[in-house]
Amino acid sequence: MAQNTERARAAQATPTARAGQVGGTATAPWPTLPAPSSPAGQSPQTASVPQEARRGGAASRKVAVVTGAGSGIGRAVAHALIAEDWSVVLAGRRAEALAETARLVGLTDVNSPTVMTVPTDVTRPDQVDALFAAVQERFNHLDLLFNNAGTFGRTVPLEELSYDDWRSVVEVNLTGSFLCAQAAFRAMKAQDPQGGRIINNGSISAHTPRPHSVAYTATKHAMTGLTKSLSLDGRPYRIACGQIDVGNAATEMTGRMQTGILQANGQTAVEPVMDAADVARTVVHMAALPLEANVQFATVLATNMPYIGRG
Numbered sequence: 001m002a003q004n005t006e007r008a009r010a011a012q013a014t015p016t017a018r019a020g021q022v023g024g025t026a027t028a029p030w031p032t033l034p035a036p037s038s039p040a041g042q043s044p045q046t047a048s049v050p051q052e053a054r055r056g057g058a059a060s061r062k063v064a065v066v067t068g069a070g071s072g073i074g075r076a077v078a079h080a081l082i083a084e085d086w087s088v089v090l091a092g093r094r095a096e097a098l099a100e101t102a103r104l105v106g107l108t109d110v111n112s113p114t115v116m117t118v119p120t121d122v123t124r125p126d127q128v129d130a131l132f133a134a135v136q137e138r139f140n141h142l143d144l145l146f147n148n149a150g151t152f153g154r155t156v157p158l159e160e161l162s163y164d165d166w167r168s169v170v171e172v173n174l175t176g177s178f179l180c181a182q183a184a185f186r187a188m189k190a191q192d193p194q195g196g197r198i199i200n201n202g203s204i205s206a207h208t209p210r211p212h213s214v215a216y217t218a219t220k221h222a223m224t225g226l227t228k229s230l231s232l233d234g235r236p237y238r239i240a241c242g243q244i245d246v247g248n249a250a251t252e253m254t255g256r257m258q259t260g261i262l263q264a265n266g267q268t269a270v271e272p273v274m275d276a277a278d279v280a281r282t283v284v285h286m287a288a289l290p291l292e293a294n295v296q297f298a299t300v301l302a303t304n305m306p307y308i309g310r311g
């Protein structure tokens, strides 16, 4: 288990106790967020930890925000962090998917010190602000942002991609990642002790495109610029930033790898996939380093996928 230090100070926090919940049961005395309006019409937030827990075990845990935590890699990383004794704030648009992430590791107990779910659309500045305000109110500290929410967008020839298709991918993958990183950066710079870590989820498409993926590829290349800027601008404040570039973890997004996906040579081929838990293990390793050390870029891919040599 990872040792969580520097956190006893958070035990001093005494925010207003209000209703909270995991999985739809509102019972715990816990802070309620200002309500961001969810496009899915969902409850704006849930919470689960009673005030006593924050003063005890919860206060000694490191705190992570994971976006896109309701599925795939985000869910796997949330589970891996929870297993390493982190408190994890689960963010994504679908409240029920976030609650399921908590339930899958047995966190149906609203008194769990481990998890808070905050339905958030990362493309909405007001909702991102509300997410990080909730983290501040509840934990008074932030150690890690796993900037993971993303979308592949429509797979169509470049000349057929509509403006709206382009924009929807840019808004999630780039603007949403920037908004979350900026909010985390502000919190990490302002807090005492100062500092923290941001891990951006890039892709092997941050290096090499697939056919018909201009929006995804462009935004994932842009993620590398975001990572480098955060790394440089974070130096004075003990804010480290790294990027994980994944290839073919088995998730909803990569369903087509298992049925057949267009290759650079025009053929369609089934590609090998790997378990998202293997990505999560790597993220946890990056997250557990002291702030004086940083994995700047890590590439984790299905060993036999046609990446090396695909271009």
Ligand SMILES: NC(=O)c1ccc[n+]([C@@H]2O[C@H](COP(=O)([O-])OP(=O)(O)OC[C@H]3O[C@@H](n4cnc5c(N)ncnc54)[C@H](OP(=O)(O)O)[C@@H]3O)[C@@H](O)[C@H]2O)c1
Pocket: 067, 068, 069, 070, 071, 072, 073, 074, 091, 092, 093, 094, 097, 120, 121, 122, 123, 148, 149, 150, 151, 152, 172, 176, 201, 202, 203, 204, 205, 245, 246, 247, 248, 249, 250, 251, 252, 253, 254
């Ligand atoms: N799987 C791979 O092999 C692979 C490879 C390279 C990179 N990646 C990257 O890994 C990340 C996660 O992908 P995944 O494979 O785990 O696919 P996934 O299961 O489809 O996960 C995408 C997540 O992003 C969230 N999301 C999408 N739009 C959002 C928005 N506007 N606001 C908040 N959350 C939003 C979704 O949750 P809601 O729908 O509930 O909002 C979902 O949980 C992505 O950034 C992807 O580019 C994956």
